[in-house]
Structure formats: structure tokens, C-alpha cells
Amino acid sequence: MSTIEKFNEHVVQSYGRFPLVIEKGFERRCKDEDGKEYIDFGSGIGTNSLGFCDEKWADAVCAQVRTLQHSSNYYYTAVQAEFAGRLCEVSGYSAVFFGNSGAEANECAIKTARKYSFDKYGKGRHNIITLVNSFHGRTMATISATGQDVFHNYFFPFLEGFINVQANNTEDLKEKIDDSVCAVMIEYVQGEGGVNLLDKDFVDAVFEICAEKDILVIADEVQTGVGRTGKFLAGEYFGRQADITTLAKGIAGGVPMGACLMNEKCKGVLTKGTHASTFGGNPIACAGGLAVLDRITGEGFLDEVCRKAEYIRNTLGKCSEVEALSGLGLMIGISLKTKNAAEVTAKCLGKGLLVLTAKDKIRLLPPLTISYSEIDDGLKILIEILEE
Ligand SMILES: Cc1ncc(COP(=O)(O)O)c(C=O)c1O
Known part of the structure; x- marks a missing residue:
């Protein structure tokens, strides 16, 4: 066979x-x-x-496999501490939650945005604006967030609370961004949607309107992040840092990892017991991630x-x-x-x-x-x- x-x-x-x-x-x-x-x-x-x-990446991963392959998040590991610190230093964020994929990183972002708003404003401010033609993953939440009808079949009911706005249409954004919205989620370059770069004016409008209303900006940099565009984050081209940025794909060079980066405002939102992942921040993945960071931050x-x-x-x-x-x-x-x-x-x-x-x-x-x-x-x- x-x-x-x-x-x-x-x-x-x-x-x-x-x-x-x-x-x-x-x-x-x-x-x-x-x-x-x-x-x-x-x-x-x-x-x-x-x-x-x-070679260097493989050496780092293999050395970690021979030292400690998994510990669970009941305990601490030096390699997760080191990788989190380096990732925050390079990206300018304050804290990170580790998962295993882009969808998981986005799940974490969605939960963080909703809890940020719940903690501050109470119930009812849970909607998240995502863009038409976006792609955020295949879990029930991230497929619901994805702004493409082709994915919204078979698996009913989808998670409620996602509103789609046309990419690069500031009027559409202004019309739909009301008091029920806790976050706007964007890809600076829509990857699966056809490699479409957002207009700077639109990105500026997203950040400005969100700042005015204390609405979080989530940048899904699962595909654009970690050097893919020639900057560590694609947001740098726009002179912007979202409240939350999600990473996966290239972050650990081919071992499964997702990361949800949070700024100072969001860092304390997820409290003990509100979010977890058995494999999240796995030592092997963190060792791979450190090897990637070492290389791409090189002169x-x-x-x-x-x-x-x-x-x-x-x-x-x-x-x-x-x-x-x-x-x-x-x-x-x-x-x-x-x-x-x-x-x-x-x-x-x-x-x-x-x-x-x-x-x-x-x-x-x-x-x-x-x-x-x-x-x-x-x-x-x-x-x-x-x-x-
Ligand atoms: C922008 C973006 N977000 C999220 C995902 C989902 O990532 P994963 O397949 O690792 O769950 C992808 C995958 O293509 C993606 O391109």
C-alpha cells in the first residue's frame, strides 16, 4: 500500500x-x-x-527534548520565562499567553477582549468587529469571527457577537461601531483572504475610533508576524501597536505554538483559572521560538x-x-x-x-x-x- x-x-x-x-x-x-x-x-x-x-534551530529543539519536554503549567520553566521575556522585548508588549496555534491565539484574544469589557463595563459590550474576507481560524469562535460566508456552513449555531465591516471602508466601520462593541480585529495583510494589504487611512481610523471609545484593537498577525513582512510585526509599517497581537505559524520555526501578546492595559485581564492550555508554552516550542528570535533579531x-x-x-x-x-x-x-x-x-x-x-x-x-x-x-x- x-x-x-x-x-x-x-x-x-x-x-x-x-x-x-x-x-x-x-x-x-x-x-x-x-x-x-x-x-x-x-x-x-x-x-x-x-x-x-x-541546524541551530534543530540543535536548540533537540537539546530541549533531551532536557525537559513538558512540565504542564502547574509549574514554571526557565525556557518559557526566557522566551516570554524576549518576545515582549522584541515586540514591545507587556505579557504573553502561549497556546499551540493561530486559532488558539485568537481564541485567547477574543476572550481577553470580552473580559476586559465585562470587568470594566459589565454585560452587553461583547461584540467584536471583524473584516469581510478575514480569516481567523477554524475553531467555533474563530470561524465565527472569520468574515467569509463560505466558512459559515454545517456547524450551526455559530458563536454570536461578530459584526463584519468592509475592509478599508471607514464609513461602514463608523456605522457599525456602537456601544455593544468591545474590540475590532484586523489582519494588516489579509492572508487567506487573498494577500490584501489594508489602507493606512483605514488602519488609522480603526485605532483612532477605538482609542476614543476604549475599544480594544486586536491585530491578527498569525501570518504577517515574526519577520514575515520584513518587520518583526506588520503593525510597525503602520506605526501602530494593537492592544493585543496574535502570533503563530513562523513563531517557533515549525513546532506548534501560538502566542497572544498583550499590552499593559490587557495584561491583567485573564486571571487565575479563566484561561489555560495543557501544551501552552511547551518547553520544546519555546526553545524553537528562542532559536527563531535569535536569528531574526540578528544584525x-x-x-x-x-x-x-x-x-x-x-x-x-x-x-x-x-x-x-x-x-x-x-x-x-x-x-x-x-x-x-x-x-x-x-x-x-x-x-x-x-x-x-x-x-x-x-x-x-x-x-x-x-x-x-x-x-x-x-x-x-x-x-x-x-x-x-
Ligand atoms: C491570519 C490567520 N489567523 C489565524 C489562522 C489560524 O491559524 P492556525 O491554523 O494555526 O489555527 C491563520 C491560518 O492560516 C491565519 O492566516
Whole structure:
């Protein structure tokens, strides 16, 4: 029986998968079971931020596995303390709650926003504004928060208390933001929604209106955070720091982790017993996270991310099939003139290149450590397919 047959027999079929079995990864390439090589422009949806099996990251994770793999949150560990401190130092936040995924980080943000408001104003101020076309996860709360009707099927009833506003429509925001609202949740660049960058004017309006009304701003930086855009947080491009920022994906280089960062105002909201996660802040994940932070805060690392992003964008800009490029830094959306993104993705796979889609765009989320020669090799494949 092949791996795919075995897999399909016992793994729930909730994903549309490509017929590729990845056996081994190294740097920014991986190999399938037959030894065929692939260049990675997807990094496991923005998660392998340092590429496959980066040596220093792997050493840190393995050393932690051999020291202490789990303790539970009944006790303290030095590695969680260290990672929390470094994360707050780099991001400018005051405290962090650790979970295991983006959805969990957002669950924590939603609970924190509601409790902040409940503690201060009592019941009834529980609504959260999210944007049309947003994506916040697949748990019942985060799927309810997600502003895309396509996800609002089968699982009724969805969690109430989410109001959708059109992205970049300040009038719509002003109309819907009333005394029932405790938070506005945004992605600076909508990832799954099609790599759409928010307008600065709209982001400014969100922050200004929220500040006036003591409404919290939650930035979902699960996809944009931890260096993906060339800044540690995408909010830096807007000169803004949300009350709460959520991170996951690339935060620990490929071991499961989500983080909900809180400012001074929100730090004390979740009190003993109000929120928890068995695996949250797991020592192995924290060790992976520290290795990622060490690298991306290194001298010139994020400037190099920006330069590589510019290089990719310049090269793609010359391709006759490219209609437009979107996103920020190494989060790149490619609108095509005539070709279908899903078909292009499948062809890339056939030629040894992993790329992603987002709605009708090709989406590139290469590892932050990708080299120029790997970029050249990958873009050659992509551009040949686009121009054929
Ligand atoms: C912006 C954003 N938020 C939340 C999530 C959910 O993250 P996870 O799949 O780790 O739960 C994603 C995943 O794609 C995302 O892009």
C-alpha cells in the first residue's frame, strides 16, 4: 500500500492535498519518497521560517527534548520565562499567553477582549468587529469571527457577537461601531483572504475610533508576524501597536505554538483559572521560538528579508503574465492575467517548486532564510510556467 493510500484510509479527509509525500527537508528544499527535489516557496504556510531543519534551530529543539519536554503549567520553566521575556522585548508588549496555534491565539484574544469589557463595563459590550474576507481560524469562535460566508456552513449555531465591516471602508466601520462593541480585529495583510494589504487611512481610523471609545484593537498577525513582512510585526509599517497581537505559524520555526501578546492595559485581564492550555508554552516550542528570535533579531536579518522581497517582486514584475503584486515583504500575492492560480500551483509542483494560492492569486511565503540562488531557481520555474 502506498503512503497516500495508507494515509487516506485512516486520516480524516478534511484537506485537499497535493499528491506529494514529503520525506525529508534540508535548507529551503525538500525531497519526496522517490528522491525528487522541490524548492520551497511556501514554508509550510509561513511556518518553517528558518527553512527545513535549520541546524541551530534543530540543535536548540533537540537539546530541549533531551532536557525537559513538558512540565504542564502547574509549574514554571526557565525556557518559557526566557522566551516570554524576549518576545515582549522584541515586540514591545507587556505579557504573553502561549497556546499551540493561530486559532488558539485568537481564541485567547477574543476572550481577553470580552473580559476586559465585562470587568470594566459589565454585560452587553461583547461584540467584536471583524473584516469581510478575514480569516481567523477554524475553531467555533474563530470561524465565527472569520468574515467569509463560505466558512459559515454545517456547524450551526455559530458563536454570536461578530459584526463584519468592509475592509478599508471607514464609513461602514463608523456605522457599525456602537456601544455593544468591545474590540475590532484586523489582519494588516489579509492572508487567506487573498494577500490584501489594508489602507493606512483605514488602519488609522480603526485605532483612532477605538482609542476614543476604549475599544480594544486586536491585530491578527498569525501570518504577517515574526519577520514575515520584513518587520518583526506588520503593525510597525503602520506605526501602530494593537492592544493585543496574535502570533503563530513562523513563531517557533515549525513546532506548534501560538502566542497572544498583550499590552499593559490587557495584561491583567485573564486571571487565575479563566484561561489555560495543557501544551501552552511547551518547553520544546519555546526553545524553537528562542532559536527563531535569535536569528531574526540578528544584525541586518530583517533588512535582508526586505531586500529579498524587493528582488522577488522586481523579477516577477517583469513577467508578462503577472497582472499585479500584493502583500508586504516576503508575503507575496500574484494576480495573474489569464492563467488559473490552482493550475499554476499544480504545474509548479510537477516541476519541483512548492507555491501556495490565496483565493485567485498565487501566494509566496518563502522561508525568511531563502538564498538568492534558491530564489532564482524557484522563480525560473514559476516564470517559465507563467509564460508558457
Ligand atoms: C491570519 C490567520 N489567523 C489565524 C489562522 C489560524 O491559524 P492556525 O491554523 O494555526 O489555527 C491563520 C491560518 O492560516 C491565519 O492566516
